[in-house]
Amino acid sequence: LISVMSDQILNIPELENDGIVFAKQGFNIIGTANTRDKGVNEMSGALKRRFNFETVEPVRDVSLEKEIIIREAQDLAKTGHIDQPVDINAAELLAVTYHELREGITEEGTKLEKPNAVMSTAEAVSVYYQTMSSAWYYGDGKTDLGELTQNLLGAVCKENKDDLEKLKSYFRIAVKEKSARKGGIWTEYLDTAKYLK
Secondary structure, three states: OOEEEEEEEEEOOOOOHHHEEEOOOOOOOOOOOOOOOOOOOOOHHHHOOOOOOOOOOOOHHHHHHHHHHHHHHHHHHHOOOOOOOOHHHHHHHHHHHHHHHHHHOOOOOOOOOOOOOOHHHHHHHHHHHHHHHHHHOOOOOOOHHHHHHHHHHHHHHOOOOOOHHHHHHHHHHHHHHHHHOOOOOOEEEEEEHHHHH
């Protein structure tokens, strides 16, 4: 990549005309990486000098995160031919869960242990869409909070099993508190803690 980025020329011997391909006007290379992931190989200093770096911080606004989950889940459902509306209450519950676990504090001010997992909005969308797909293909078309919790468990604990205790603690502290204060969907959510094994 260094020569391609510096000279904007790619040499492919199998091609005619000396095997040289010149970049056209507007040529760019865009690369992405998670800040927590080191990947297989560390990027060399020479390559780093040829990139501009932009760090995208997590979404800090719960209502915006909920809207992103809803919008992306609707787009994925349309692409997957899943004719099912998004459960807005479940999307909000998931946005609050991700926000509080990521920040390490509840909206009520209770401190939490942050999981080591990358608690990104993209992960939240994936968890919601998995739940939606399961409801469409295997359920009655309604969001199953037990399924949501199991998908959340998979996302949070896929890289570090120590995060299971942090997720259980979230249910024991934050979800229990919200269940007592708000009831409704939070009480149903609290009941799904049995899946955290």
